[in-house]
Amino acid sequence: MRKSLSIIVIILFGIFLSLIAIDLTFGVPDNTGMDDYFIQNGQEQIATNNIVTTVVFDYRGFDTLGESTVLFTAVIGVALMYRKLIKGDADENE
Amino acid sequence: MIETIIHVLVIAGLVVSAILVFYFRDLLAAALASGLFSFLISLEFYILQAPDVAVSQAGIGAGLTTAIFILAIRSTKRYEEDV
Amino acid sequence: MIDPWYPAVLILIILICLCFIRLILGPTPADRVVAVDTVNTLTVASMVLLGLIYQEVIFIDVAIVYALLSFVSTLYIAKYIGGEL
Amino acid sequence: MIAEWIIVAFLAIGVIFNALGVIGLLRFPDLYTRMHATTKATTFGSVFTTLAVIVYAVSLYFSTIEPQFIVLGIHALIAALALAFTNAVGSHAIARAAHRSGILPVPAVVDRLKEAGR
Amino acid sequence: MIAFFLTFFLSLFVYLILTAGSGNVGLWSVSELTAGVALSLVTAAIARKFLCRAGNYRMANPLRFLLIPVYVIGPFFLEVIKANLDVAYRVITMRIRPGIIRVSSELKTDLGIFMLANSITLTPGTITVDIDEKTHDLFIHNINVGTGDEQKLVLRDHELFSIADLPAWIRRIAE
Amino acid sequence: MRMSKIVRFSADMLFGAILIFGFYIIMHGHLTPGGGFQGGAVVATGAALVIVAYSYEEVLGMIKKAGLMLQESAGLVMFAGVALIAIGLGTTFFFNFLANSGSLFGMSVPYGPNSGELNTAGVLPLMNIAVGIEVWGGLAIVILYMLSGISKAEEV
Numbered sequence: 001m002r003k004s005l006s007i008i009v010i011i012l013f014g015i016f017l018s019l020i021a022i023d024l025t026f027g028v029p030d031n032t033g034m035d036d037y038f039i040q041n042g043q044e045q046i047a048t049n050n051i052v053t054t055v056v057f058d059y060r061g062f063d064t065l066g067e068s069t070v071l072f073t074a075v076i077g078v079a080l081m082y083r084k085l086i087k088g089d090a091d092e093n094e
Numbered sequence: 095m096i097e098t099i100i101h102v103l104v105i106a107g108l109v110v111s112a113i114l115v116f117y118f119r120d121l122l123a124a125a126l127a128s129g130l131f132s133f134l135i136s137l138e139f140y141i142l143q144a145p146d147v148a149v150s151q152a153g154i155g156a157g158l159t160t161a162i163f164i165l166a167i168r169s170t171k172r173y174e175e176d177v
Numbered sequence: 178m179i180d181p182w183y184p185a186v187l188i189l190i191i192l193i194c195l196c197f198i199r200l201i202l203g204p205t206p207a208d209r210v211v212a213v214d215t216v217n218t219l220t221v222a223s224m225v226l227l228g229l230i231y232q233e234v235i236f237i238d239v240a241i242v243y244a245l246l247s248f249v250s251t252l253y254i255a256k257y258i259g260g261e262l
Numbered sequence: 263m264i265a266e267w268i269i270v271a272f273l274a275i276g277v278i279f280n281a282l283g284v285i286g287l288l289r290f291p292d293l294y295t296r297m298h299a300t301t302k303a304t305t306f307g308s309v310f311t312t313l314a315v316i317v318y319a320v321s322l323y324f325s326t327i328e329p330q331f332i333v334l335g336i337h338a339l340i341a342a343l344a345l346a347f348t349n350a351v352g353s354h355a356i357a358r359a360a361h362r363s364g365i366l367p368v369p370a371v372v373d374r375l376k377e378a379g380r
Numbered sequence: 381m382i383a384f385f386l387t388f389f390l391s392l393f394v395y396l397i398l399t400a401g402s403g404n405v406g407l408w409s410v411s412e413l414t415a416g417v418a419l420s421l422v423t424a425a426i427a428r429k430f431l432c433r434a435g436n437y438r439m440a441n442p443l444r445f446l447l448i449p450v451y452v453i454g455p456f457f458l459e460v461i462k463a464n465l466d467v468a469y470r471v472i473t474m475r476i477r478p479g480i481i482r483v484s485s486e487l488k489t490d491l492g493i494f495m496l497a498n499s500i501t502l503t504p505g506t507i508t509v510d511i512d513e514k515t516h517d518l519f520i521h522n523i524n525v526g527t528g529d530e531q532k533l534v535l536r537d538h539e540l541f542s543i544a545d546l547p548a549w550i551r552r553i554a555e
Numbered sequence: 556m557r558m559s560k561i562v563r564f565s566a567d568m569l570f571g572a573i574l575i576f577g578f579y580i581i582m583h584g585h586l587t588p589g590g591g592f593q594g595g596a597v598v599a600t601g602a603a604l605v606i607v608a609y610s611y612e613e614v615l616g617m618i619k620k621a622g623l624m625l626q627e628s629a630g631l632v633m634f635a636g637v638a639l640i641a642i643g644l645g646t647t648f649f650f651n652f653l654a655n656s657g658s659l660f661g662m663s664v665p666y667g668p669n670s671g672e673l674n675t676a677g678v679l680p681l682m683n684i685a686v687g688i689e690v691w692g693g694l695a696i697v698i699l700y701m702l703s704g705i706s707k708a709e710e711v
Contacts, residue, residue: 046651048585048676052146056590057682061638061649064682067592068689072631075693079624082700096183103190110197122206122257126213129250130200133213134193136243137220140227145239145588149580152243153596158694160250161603164257165701185273185311192284199287199296207293207360214352215287215300219280221345222308225338229315234330235587237337238580242593244341245573246600248348252355252607256558259359262705279464286471294521295478297507299471305502306464333400340397350498351565357509357521358559367478367521391575398579409672419578427571429617430605494564511559 101141107134119174125163132156182230189223210254217247265321272314279307292368293360301353305346312342383432388424390431392416447553458543459503466505470523479525480509483518483535485547492554493518499546557610566608573601577687584683585676591683595690602695611702623696630689637681653677 042054056064111134114127132155139148196219199212221244228236256262286299319335322328395416400407408416470476483500487493493516497508500520510519517534541547557563577598584590606614641650 046676046679048679050585050587052588053585053590053676053679053683057679058649058651061682064686065635065638068631068634068686071690071693072627075627075697078697078700082704096187100183100187100190103187103194107190107194107197114197114201120206122254123209126206126209126254127200130213130216133216133220133243133247136239137224140224140236140239143231145233145236146590146593148239149242149589149593150596152239152246153593153600156243157246157249157600158596158603158698161253161607161698162701164253164262165698165705168257168262169701169705181270181273185277188277189280189311192280195284196287205293205360205363205365207356207363207365208296210356211293211297211300212287214349214356215284215304218300218304218308218345218349219284221341222276222280222311225312225315225341228338229318229334232334234334234337237334237341238587238589240341241337241344241576242580242597244344244348245569245576246597248352248569249600249604249607251352252558252562252604255352255355255359256607257359258356259362261359261362261558279468282468282471286467289471289474290476292478294507294509295476295523298467298505298521298523301507302460302464302467302502303471306460336397336400346502347498347565347569350501351562354497354501354508355558355562357507361509367480369476369478387571391571394572394575395579398576411672415582419575419582423571423574423578427574430567430570490560490564494561497561508561511561513560 101138104134104138104141108138121167121172121174122164124174125160125167128163129156129160132159182226186223186226186230189219189226193219193223206254206258210251210258214247214251217243217251221247265317269314269318269321272310272317276307276310276312276314279303279310281307283307293365294357294367297353297357301349305349308345309342312338312345384424384428387428387431388420391423391427392420395420444553451549451553455543455546455549456499456503459499459541459546462543463503463505467523470505475524477524478521480519480521481525481532481535483520485516485518485536487516487547487550487555489554492550495550495554496547499550503546504541557613558608563608566604570601570605573604574598577601577691581683581687582680585679591686592690594683595687596694598687598691599694599698602691603698606695606698606702614699614702618695618699620696620699623692623699625692627689627692627696630685630687630692634682634685634689637678637685641678651677651679653681 038051038055038059042048042051046054046058048054048058108131111127111131115124115131118124118127132151136148136151136155139145139151193216196212196216200209203209203212221240224240224243225237228234228240253262280303283299283303286303287296290296290299315338316335319331319338323331323335396408396413399412399416485493485496487496493511497511497518500506500518501508505523507521508518509521511517512519577594579594580587580589580597581591581594584594602618605617609617638649641652642648644650644652646652
């Protein structure tokens with residue numbers, strides 16, 4: 001019962017996603033002007049050849065800071081969970 | 095022409111490996127299939143000429159995610175139970 | 178003379194798809210690991226060929242990373258199967 | 263012209279041995295014999311396809327004096343070396359793990375490892 | 381200290397190979413050389429305990445490194461070609477006679493036994509399955525055990541190879 | 556338990572190679588695909604290789620958990636610190652104060668396709684190094700902690 005229900009839900013979801021995918025205009029985005037600005041001025045302003053790194057670390061630096069914080073928080077979470085699990089291990093972490 | 099066939103084959107492999115992750119009851123085999131999914135999606139990114147994403151997918155997906163899955167399976171149970 | 182690179186890549190990808198049969202059939206997990214290992218090798222080979230097709234050095238680096246790192250996951254699975262983890 | 267024929271020959275050897283490896287993976291009866299097919303044949307085939315890439319890069323370097331093609335050849339060589347190295351060690355690890363987990367070679371005439379009690 | 385410098389020079393070598401063709405000082409630019417030296421120092425500081433764990437510095441002689449490409453291109457590659465033709469024959473005809481045999485070798489160093497095990501895995505219809513840590517005996521899965529070999533308890537290592545005597549080469553390199 | 560001698564020896568040999576290759580990816584983040592996150596993941600996989608080849612007790616003698624934790628925090632602090640220095644110089648947060656300045660990483664790049672020079676891009680290499688250090692420490696310590704949970708559960 002449960003299995004057939006899940007299969008039906010998966011099929012419906014697949015039909016839903018493919019209906020969306022049909023309407024997508026892929027490769028023809030709207031004109032925003034931002035990307036042209038990056039490509040034109042990135043090499044001159046930041047002195048970098050790799051525009052992707054320019055966007056990731058300079059124009060969108062805040063996003064990268066947020067990503068780093070997310071990773072840091074995840075690692076802290078794992079460490080806290082296992083430190084609570086291992087009582088005898090606490091002394092070597094000090 | 096040949097490029098299109100390569101694309102279609104890689105994407106078919108992606109779909110098959112994703113279905114296999116769902117299908118296997120043995121979680122070790124499921125972890126293997128998800129590792130295979132990572133390999134193929136890295137190849138797909140490579141074909142789409144996105145080497146940044148391909149490198150990070152190869153690093154995280156191929157190496158570390160499988161290792162973390164194996165460690166998690168080792169510390170819990172290997173076979174999935176029917177609920 | 179026709180361009181020989183794309184047909185070679187196509188055959189390698191077809192071989193990757195054939196490896197799925199052993200992944201599905203394989204009676205023990207070790208057989209499946211062997212199938213995945215084969216897929217790794219074939220993927221690295223096709224990545225090197227594709228890197229030549231695009232004529233970019235930086236694409237070959239991805240293949241090196243891949244060849245070095247897929248080894249680690251193979252070792253983890255082997256250690257688990259051997260009961261040593 | 264000679265370089266083109268060398269490239270085609272290397273690619274053909276590589277692809278044929280890769281195909282033999284995969285066919286062996288599908289046909290052989292037990293794990294260890296399958297591993298023979300995959301380890302040796304696919305490593306050899308992949309090294310040969312990489313050699314074809316290196317030959318093509320060197321011939322491109324001699325026709326257009328651009329140093330990036332020689333760099334491409336060097337990186338492809340590193341990839342082939344890494345591939346051969348990791349494949350050998352990885353297949354040893356899988357074989358040892360399989361024997362430890364109790365998978366015995368089925369049509370075997372002799373098994374000294376089991377007699378040694380390991 | 382020797383381990384530190386050995387790691388430093390090897391990693392600098394790898395870095396210079398990876399960045400070849402970037403500038404005018406030889407093949408490299410000044411900034412690449414500076415960065416290579418700095419990164420290699422960091423690598424040597426981290427990984428100095430790993431490379432020469434056994435405390436055996438025989439491989440510090442750079443002339444021995446020149447023998448390794450000769451070994452790989454010459455006898456090893458011939459054996460690889462023969463082994464692959466053999467595997468191709470067995471894949472097509474399915475004429476197999478597998479078994480696990482025991483092989484003893486006189487190699488003492490870690491590098492020697494490592495090279496022998498990898499050569500065995502890649503060459504003559506055999507895969508290294510296990511290794512005896514004390515006596516360095518290798519347990520080998522052979523796809524086609526020779527007639528009469530299943531009676532012998534221990535084989536010698538050079539009996540496996542037919543074209544070139546690979547263990548003698550490895551002994552020349554590593555010991 | 557430790558794996559066999561061949562695997563251990565190859566892990567020893569490959570560790571240095573993976574390390575220098577990861578440093579290469581981190582250092583060339585502003586020239587080639589890759590950068591801090593990818594290179595850090597590569598180096599962390601090198602640490603995972605050492606962890607899998609040896610037993611847990613031997614790994615604790617080689618890799619210190621406290622060192623990795625410190626490394627992760629230091630990476631994040633360095634990343635934010637480089638961004639904060641720009642405020643101290645009287646400009647905005649995340650301003651690239653080293654680009655085109657002529658000092659460290661300060662050479663300028665001509666417009667159009669060119670092969671690239673390492674000594675460019677201002678603060679971007681510093682940020683790449685910071686993120687690389689952080690990701691390396693973080694991912695290595697996740698693996699190490701999960702392994703420690705397993706080996707402690709065995710003893711009880």
